[in-house]
Amino acid sequence: MTLAAQWLCGSALLGLPVPSDAAGIVDQFLRVASLRDYNTRVVLLGTTLLGVSAGVVGTFMLLRRRSLMGDVVAHASLPGVALAFIVLEAVSPGMGRSLTALLAGAVLAGFLGILATVAIRRYTRIKEDAALAIVLSVFFGLGIALFTVVQNLPTGNAAGLHHFIYGKAASMVADHVRFIAAASALVLTLCLLFFKEFTVLAFDEQYAAAQGWPVLRLDVLLLALVVGVTVIGLQSVGLLLVVAMLIIPAAAARFWTDRLGWMTMVSGLLGGLGAAAGVAASAIFPRLAAGAVIVLASSFFFLVSMLFGIRRGVLVQAFALRRSRRRVGRHDLLRAMYENVESSVETDGSPEGLDLTAQPVAFDRLLATRSWSAARVRRLLAAAQREGLVTGNASSGYRLTARGAADARRVVRNHRLWEMYLITYADVATSHIDRDADEIEYVLDPDLVAELETALSRRRADLAMPASPHAIQEDSACHG
Amino acid sequence: MIQRSNPEPFTEHPASSPLTIHDMTVAYHRKPVLWDIDYNAPKGRLVAIVGPNGAGKSTLIKAVLDLIPRASGDVKVFGLSYRNQRSRVGYVPQRESVDWDFPVNALDVVAMGLYRKIGWCRPVTAKYRKIALEALDRVGMAGFARRQISQLSGGQQQRVFLARALVQDADLYLMDEPFTGVDAATERAIVAILRNLRDTGKTALVVHHDLQTVPEYFDHVMLLNMRLVATGPVQEVFTPENLRKTYGGKLALLDRVGHQMTLSGGGQ
Numbered sequence: 001m002t003l004a005a006q007w008l009c010g011s012a013l014l015g016l017p018v019p020s021d022a023a024g025i026v027d028q029f030l031r032v033a034s035l036r037d038y039n040t041r042v043v044l045l046g047t048t049l050l051g052v053s054a055g056v057v058g059t060f061m062l063l064r065r066r067s068l069m070g071d072v073v074a075h076a077s078l079p080g081v082a083l084a085f086i087v088l089e090a091v092s093p094g095m096g097r098s099l100t101a102l103l104a105g106a107v108l109a110g111f112l113g114i115l116a117t118v119a120i121r122r123y124t125r126i127k128e129d130a131a132l133a134i135v136l137s138v139f140f141g142l143g144i145a146l147f148t149v150v151q152n153l154p155t156g157n158a159a160g161l162h163h164f165i166y167g168k169a170a171s172m173v174a175d176h177v178r179f180i181a182a183a184s185a186l187v188l189t190l191c192l193l194f195f196k197e198f199t200v201l202a203f204d205e206q207y208a209a210a211q212g213w214p215v216l217r218l219d220v221l222l223l224a225l226v227v228g229v230t231v232i233g234l235q236s237v238g239l240l241l242v243v244a245m246l247i248i249p250a251a252a253a254r255f256w257t258d259r260l261g262w263m264t265m266v267s268g269l270l271g272g273l274g275a276a277a278g279v280a281a282s283a284i285f286p287r288l289a290a291g292a293v294i295v296l297a298s299s300f301f302f303l304v305s306m307l308f309g310i311r312r313g314v315l316v317q318a319f320a321l322r323r324s325r326r327r328v329g330r331h332d333l334l335r336a337m338y339e340n341v342e343s344s345v346e347t348d349g350s351p352e353g354l355d356l357t358a359q360p361v362a363f364d365r366l367l368a369t370r371s372w373s374a375a376r377v378r379r380l381l382a383a384a385q386r387e388g389l390v391t392g393n394a395s396s397g398y399r400l401t402a403r404g405a406a407d408a409r410r411v412v413r414n415h416r417l418w419e420m421y422l423i424t425y426a427d428v429a430t431s432h433i434d435r436d437a438d439e440i441e442y443v444l445d446p447d448l449v450a451e452l453e454t455a456l457s458r459r460r461a462d463l464a465m466p467a468s469p470h471a472i473q474e475d476s477a478c479h480g
Numbered sequence: 481m482i483q484r485s486n487p488e489p490f491t492e493h494p495a496s497s498p499l500t501i502h503d504m505t506v507a508y509h510r511k512p513v514l515w516d517i518d519y520n521a522p523k524g525r526l527v528a529i530v531g532p533n534g535a536g537k538s539t540l541i542k543a544v545l546d547l548i549p550r551a552s553g554d555v556k557v558f559g560l561s562y563r564n565q566r567s568r569v570g571y572v573p574q575r576e577s578v579d580w581d582f583p584v585n586a587l588d589v590v591a592m593g594l595y596r597k598i599g600w601c602r603p604v605t606a607k608y609r610k611i612a613l614e615a616l617d618r619v620g621m622a623g624f625a626r627r628q629i630s631q632l633s634g635g636q637q638q639r640v641f642l643a644r645a646l647v648q649d650a651d652l653y654l655m656d657e658p659f660t661g662v663d664a665a666t667e668r669a670i671v672a673i674l675r676n677l678r679d680t681g682k683t684a685l686v687v688h689h690d691l692q693t694v695p696e697y698f699d700h701v702m703l704l705n706m707r708l709v710a711t712g713p714v715q716e717v718f719t720p721e722n723l724r725k726t727y728g729g730k731l732a733l734l735d736r737v738g739h740q741m742t743l744s745g746g747g748q
Contacts, residue, residue: 063582193601200592204578207644210545211596212566258628260583424664448665 025284032283040283043169046177047236047275047290049184054233054242055249055271056191057225059264062250063202068132069223070246072117073110073230074239075136078143080109081164081234082150089153097160099176103231106164110227113139167238167291169279176235183232187225191264198222199260236275237291244295245271252302255309270305274298326383333380334389334408335415336369337361337400356405360397420452420459496559498523498652498683499544504553506536506543512551513539515707521652522700524681526674528688528714531704532727537687538574540704541654545571557652567596570645572655575638580630586640587625590615593647615647616640620669635666642670653677653684660689671697694718 035041061067084105088098113135120131150161163171172180191198200208201218209215226246233242253267278294307314340361342354367377381398384390389404400408499521506514514536521527529537542548544555546562557565570593590612591604598608616622619639624632632640638658645653658670674697677684685702688694694701694714701718703709703726710722 196595196598196602196604197600199584199588200595203582203584203589203592204573206542206547206577207571207573207592209547210566210569210571210573212563213595254583258583259585260588263583448663 028284032280039170042174042177043172043236043283043290044276044279046172046180047169047279047294048272049177049181050229050232050236051245051249051271051273051275051294052268053184053187053191053271054229054245054275055253055267055269056188056264057222057229058246058248058250058271059253059260059267060191060198060202060222061226061246062254063260064222066223066226067247068129068136068243069114069117070226070230071243072113072132072136072139073223073227074234074242075143076113076116076139077106077110077231077234078164078239079139079146080105080107080112080143081161082143082146083109085150085161086146086153099235102161102164103234106231106234107227109139110230111224114223114227163238164234165238165240166289167234167236167241169236169282169290172236180232183228187228188268190221190225194218194221195261195264237278237294241291241295244298245275248295248298248302249274252298252305252309254311255305255313256311258311270298270301274301329380330384330387330389330407331411331415332370333366333377333384334400334404334411336366337390337398337404338408338412340365340369341400356400356408357402358399360392360399362397363394366398416456417449417452420456421448424452424455496523497521497556498558499685500556500559501540501544502554502556504543504555505551506539506548507551508539508548513706514543517553517708519702519708519711521683521685523683524678525683525699526678526697527683527685527700527702528694528698529685529702529704530688530691530694530726531709535705535726537704538656541571541656541685541687544654545569567648568651570648570650570653572641572645572653572658574656575634575641575660580632580637582629585626585628586616586621586632586636586643587612589629589640590643590647593644597648612643612647615643618646619643619673633663635662638662639666639669642673646673651682653682653686655684655686657687657689659686659693691723 031037032040035044058070061069081102082105084102088101116135116139117128117131120126120134121128126134147161160171197208197213197218200211200213201215201222205215208218229246230239230242233245237245249271250263250267252270253263256266257263274297275294277297278292279290281293281297282288282290305313308316310316338356341356341359345354345359363377363381366372366381367374372380381390384404388401389407390398391401392398497520499519501517501519504514504517505512513534517540529540531537539548543550544557544562555562557569562569587609591608593615594604594608594611598604613622613625616625619642621636621639621643624636624640629637629640638661642655642658645655659667662670674684674686678699686698688698695718698714700712701714702711703717703722705726709726710717
C-alpha cells in the first residue's frame with residue numbers, strides 16, 4: 001500500500017455521495033453552501049478557525065523573519081507521532097490511535113526541532129538557513145524511517161498515521177473541532193494580550209532586551225504558538241503544507257496595509273477564508289484533498305493581493321511608476337521652457353521679474369536643450385498642452401500658460417534648491433534626496449530650505465544671472 | 481597610560497554617578513574586544529565615545545545594557561545594577577539595526593519607549609499616544625507621526641529613534657552613532673536636543689564618528705580602542721597625542737595587538 005493510495009482512499013470526503021455529473025456537482029455545491037450537513041459544518045468551522053489563528057501567528061513569524069520555523073516544527077513532529085504510536089502500542093496494543101497521545105508526541109518533537117535549530121545556530125558557525133534545512137530533513141528522514149517500523153509492527157493498523165503527512169480534514173469530528181476551537185481561541189487571545197510585546201520583539205529585539213522585556217521567554221511563547229498551530233494543522237492540511245497556512249496569508253496581508261494591527265487582522269481573515277474555501281472546494285469535488293486546496297486557495301488570495309494590494313501591490317506600484325515618469329517628463333519640459341525664456345530675456349535676476357508667458361520658445365530650441373528625440377519632445381509638448389500648461393504650435397513656437405508658468409517656477413525652484421543642497425551637503429548620505437518631490441519642503445526641513453534659498457540668491461547675485469547647470473550658454477551674452 | 485581629568489568640583493559620591501564601569505572586559509567568541517574598562521561618567525555632561533572601527537564602542541554600550549555578557553567586571557547605573565535602573569536609561573541603537581520596512585508608523589515606534597511603563601498586556605492608550613506625539617514634536621517630527629517608517633528619510637528615522645528614547649524621560653542616555661548618515665537639519669536638531677538634555681541635568685554618552693565636531697558638540701570625551709585610551713573634559717583629553725594613541729600612527733604594542741585582533745575578526 002502506498003501513501004498515495006492511502007490518501008486517495010481517505011478523500012471520499014464527508015461521507016457524501018460522489019457526484020458523477022454536472023447536476024450532481026451543483027447539488028453538492030448547494031449542500032455545502034447551505035451548510036446542510038452537520039459534518040460539513042464541523043469541518044468548515046474547525047478548519048476556518050485554524051486558518052485564522054495560523055494567519056495571526058504567521059504575521060509575527062513573517063516579521064520576525066522566522067517564516068521557515070513552522071516548516072521545521074511540522075517536519076520535526078513526524079518522528080514524534082511515530083514514536084508516540086510505537087510506545088503506546090508497546091505499552092498497550094491498540095492504544096496507538098489515541099489522537100491526544102499522537103499530538104502530544106508531535107508537540108514534543110516539534111519543540112525538539114526548534115531547540116535543535118536554535119542550538120545549531122548558537123553553538124556552531126552554521127547559518128540559520130543551513131540549520132533549518134538540516135533539522136528539517138533529518139527529523140523528517142527519522143520520521144519516515146520510524147513509519148516503516150510502524151508498518152511492520154505486528155499489532156498493525158497504523159493506517160491513520162499517514163494523514164499527518166497529507167492531512168485529512170474530512171476525518172474531523174465534533175471533538176476535534178472543539179479542540180481546535182479551544183486551541184485557536186487560546187492562540188488568538190495570547191496574540192492579542194502580547195501584541196505590544198511581540199511587536200517590539202519583532203521590530204527591535206535588542207531594544208526590547210535593553211528595556212527589560214524577557215526576550216527569550218517571549219520568543220519561546222511565540223514559537224509555542226507556532227507549535228500549537230502547526231500541530232493542530234497537521235490533522236487537516238498535513239505537515240507538508242501547514243507552513244503555507246502560517247506564511248502565505250501574512251505575506252498577502254502585507255500588500256494591503258502598513259499597520260501591524262491591520263496586517264494581523266487581514267492575515268487572519270485571509271487565512272480563514274483560504275481554509276474555508278479549501279474545505280468547501282474539497283467537499284464539492286471529493287477527489288480534491290482539503291490540504292492542497294487550502295494552500296491553492298491561499299495562494300490565489302496571495303496572487304490577488306500581490307497584484308491589487310493597495311499599499312504595495314504590483315499594480316499600485318506600476319501606476320506610481322508611470323505617474324512618476326510622466327511627472328519627470330513634465331518637469332523636464334517645464335524646466336526647459338523656463339530656462340529657454342530665462343536665457344533669452346533681460347531680467348533683474350529675480351524669478352518674479354520674469355514674464356514666462358510672453359516669450360515663445362521654438363521647437364528646435366527645446367530639442368537642443370536635452371538629449372531628447374524629436375518624437376519625445378512632441379509627446380511631452382502634446383501632454384503638456386492637454387494639461388493646459390503650454391500653448392502654441394510648431395510654427396509660432398510654444399508658450400507657457402499662466403498655470404504652466406506657475407508650475408515651471410515651482411519646478412525650477414525645487415530643482416535649483418536641490419542642486420544647491422547637493423553642492424552644500426555633498427558629504428551627506430544621499431538616501432534622503434528626493435528630487436521628485438513636489439515641494440522640497442516635503443523632504444527637507446523649512447529652516448534648511450530657507451538656508452538654501454539664501455545661498456542660492458547669494459550665488460545668483462555673484463553671477464549676476466540665474467545660475468543653472470543646464471542654462472543655455474549661447475544666449476548668456478545678453479546678460480553682459 | 482590612562483589619563484583622568486581632575487575631579488570636578490560638583491563631582492558627587494560615586495554611588496550617584498550616572499554610570500560607573502569597573503574593570504569590565506568583554507569577549508566575542510573568546511576573543512576580548514574590550515579590556516579592563518574603568519570609567520566614571522560625569523553627571524550632566526555630554527560625552528563623546530570616540531575610536532576607530534572595531535574599537536568596541538557599540539560593544540561598550542551593549543555590555544553596559546546587559547545585551548552582551550561581560551567576561552568580567554561590573555557596571556553600576558546611579559549606584560545600582562542596570563536591571564534595577566532600566567527606566568532611567570534611554571537607549572538609541574544604530575539606525576541600521578532594524579528593518580525600516582516594518583509595518584509601523586513613526587508614532588508607533590516612539591510609543592515603544594513607553595511599553596515598559598504601560599506594562600504587560602496592556603494596550604497603548606490615547607494618553608500614551610499623546611506623550612509619544614509630544615516626544616516626536618521635541619525632535620521636530622510631529623508632522624510625520626502617521627508616516628510609515630520606510631517613507632522617512634535617514635535623518636528623520638534617526639530622530640524617531642531619538643524620540644523613542646526621549647519619551648522615557650530617562651536620566652542617562654546611551655546613543656549609538658546618532659549622527660551617522662543624517663542631513664544637516666537633523667544634525668542640528670540632535671545637537672539642540674543633547675544640549676537641552678544637559679541643561680536639565682541629564683547625561684548622554686554618544687558614539688561619535690566625526691572628530692571635527694567633538695569639541696563643538698561635547699563636553700567630555702572617551703577615547704576608546706579596545707581599552708580606554710583617555711577620558712575627561714574635551715579640552716584636556718582631546719589632544720593630537722591622545723588621538724594618535726587611539727587611532728594608531730606610532731602604534732604602541734597594545735595598539736598593534738589590538739589591531740591584529742580586529743583584523744582577525746575580534747572587533748564588533
